[in-house]
Amino acid sequence: MHTPRHRPSHARPWPALAAATALALALSACGGTADGGGSSADGGPGTPGGTYTVALTEPNHLTPGQTTDSYAIQVIQGLFDTPVTLDPKDGHVLPLAAASVESTDQKVWTVKLRPDGVFHNGEKVTAQSFADAWNAAAYGPNGWESNYYFAQIQGYADLNPDEGRQPGADKLSGLEVVDDTTLKVTLSSPFSQFPMMLAFTAFAPLPKAAFTDPKAFDAHPIGNGPFQMDGDWVHDQKIALKKSPSYAGGRKPMADGVTFKIFTSKDTAFTELQAGNVDIMTTVPAARAPEAKRAFGDRYSVRPSGTMDYLGLPLWDPRFKDPDLRRALSMAIDRPGVTQAIYNGVFKPADSIVAPMIPGHRDGACGEACAYDPARAKALFDEAGGFSGPLELYFSNSDPTYEQWMTAVANQLKQNLGIQDVTFKKMASADLGPVLNKRQGTGPYRQNWVIDYPSMQNYLDGLYNPDNRMGWSNPQFDALVARGNAAEDGKDGLAAYQQAEDLALREMPLIPLWNWQDQSAWSDKVGHVLIDPYVTGLHLDQVTVRH
Structure with a gap:
């Protein structure tokens, strides 16, 4: 179930890809320094280290393919790297876990992965890690929320037969693991938007532990992203993350950790923000707009x-x-x-x-x-x-x-x-x-x-x-x-x-x-608050802490 995420005011159109033109993504650091948010109250961006807190509504799951809920996605994007991400300035595709995504006909796509990806438990991230995750989400009997995002891939219908019939397969025929760093994806028909779709969190990889004990994994997911879990998810209270020492990707965190404080009411969360008990609120209630503008000044934004x-x-x-x-x-x-x-x-x-x-x-x-x-x-x-x-x-x-x-x-x-x-x-x-x-x-x-x-x-x-x-x-x-x-x-x-x-x-x-x-506000403890409209929302890796 989708719930609000944020966008900057400077988004511009993403052009459709020409069928005969390959999309080649150069390997580069992503995240950037676009000013989608602001800096700390004294004008300084803050310094590396420290921890901060973010107000959140209780997610439904923390396993990427099991959810399309943006409260969950806000946490998941800190724990996992998808193949690509979207530039916060204009939405164009940038590499993340992938080094390149290429096609000459918009139907057959080759995803080349970075060779240095590892999960937080030390397991290597491979093309099979992605194939396993996508197959699990696409397999109808699993009942994962993101299932339909895989409908473009060849073989989806076999995994999702009409009601009353049994699936004819449990793996997408359109996925081929060529080698550890190469995944070949064949779609059922040409689809120019496919590279952008790969930025969605459902396309993140999963380690073997996700399938050996799914319930335990959902409470303590093991990702390949810049942050890792710092203890189990404490339902209706908090989700704590800390910087991952094994992360070698392009989103190295500025802060040592972030704790999501869970609230059932956004009004209560806003009150806690005013009291200094929360550092960032990405969805200030619209009814509190005048109050937020007065209280936070240049640390309040509307986009x-x-x-x-x-x-x-x-x-x-x-x-x-x-x-x-x-x-x-x-x-x-x-x-x-x-x-x-x-x-x-x-x-x-x-x-x-x-x-x-x-x-x-x-x-x-x-x-x-x-x-x-x-x-x-x-x-x-x-x-x-x-x-x-x-x-x-x-x-x-x-x-x-x-x-x-x-x-x-x-x-x-x-x-x-x-x-x-x-x-x-x-x-x-x-x-x-x-x-x-x-x-x-x-x-x-x-x-x-x-x-x-x-x-x-x-x-x-x-x-x-x-x-x-x-x-x-x-x-x-x-x-x-x-x-x-x-x-x-x-x-x-x-x-x-x-x-x-x-x-x-x-x-x-x-x-x-x-x-x-979209309205957001943040305390004078944090700086470089970057929020975009796409899958990422608040860029957890970009936030700095004054200390």
Whole structure:
């Protein structure tokens, strides 16, 4: 389940790769010194050594392939190096565990690994370490959250047969371990975005210990990244990391360690930040924006974001089958009013499925379906036959604003459409994800999406894939996304993605609500706080500590 991550304000488009052009990534240090955050209060960046703390919501897992939760990803990216990462300035691909990623046809890719990679237990990182991790995530019966990220690889269908059938294999036929440092990946069709996808934490390698005792590994993962676990994960309290002495990659940490303090409420976390009991908070509640700006000054930042909120609809419930009724629900929601009243105008009303910072975004793509029009909404609602029975709204308890905006939406649906019996289903984020993933919800739900890489494809495939939470399917949509994936020319790819978006907006199984603007704040104890919008989020290795 995706939850918020952050982006800098200076992201620019990532060009689609030409089919006949190899992508060669030179081996170099990554992470850089881009100023996505700030420095310590006295203007100095801090010095090497020391430890710091970060506020966090309880993750659901710490094994890379088992989670798509960004609270988990924030920790995992410090513990593991994926093949590549994305530059925090503009999102282009940089090498990490890989020395190069090359293809001449966008279908067959060769991943050459750095020869010096080791796990924190001394085990060598090899091509087999990656193949084992990817196969485990792709194997349907394992039930790992990141499963669909491997759908582009040849043989995925054999590992994920239709319901009631047994898998025909337990390993992806498209993965070939050529030697210790070479992994050959054959996709089912050309896919220009594949190198960017390799930055996602699900593509990290796993050591043998991950498979001998998976439960123990999830509590104390053994990675190949700049930090290693400092004791077991203490659920609902903390996750402590320390600098790894064996790390030879390009993200050598400035600090000796970092402790994630786990909070159930972002308001409580913000109070602890103000009191000096937490050093960094990457997701300051929007309602606390004026207070944060006054209290932290140049140690508070607001940046445009790729994060979006939606209202997902359970289409297996016949009450939601009519697209006109779904559009009526959308037009009955006052997006400008909600974002102003609850988010102090920091968040922006959505006019598209994708965020404005994404290449291919079009202002007003959603048209009148995302415009507040109570009269038209009621007319459409009545024409579609109305709505009977209770309306249950699902959301997590990790941020008080979720209940605030759900309350506002509930009141608007009551007032504008006459739906009177509206109740809430509020639960912990780690509990809500499985309910929605298994399509066990009985009503609309808060759906959040955080970009994994700057591409329309990430939203379209991630939100509307065949296993989507809405239970929506459309062969024409799937064909358009596939056409975009295989396009040799960037413009042709974007055109196909935009046509797919238009179709999804016409059918409206998922109602776009608003685009986040990311807010973070930090104490005067730390410097060089770099936060980006992609998989990395807070660059744990870059943070310096005053001491």
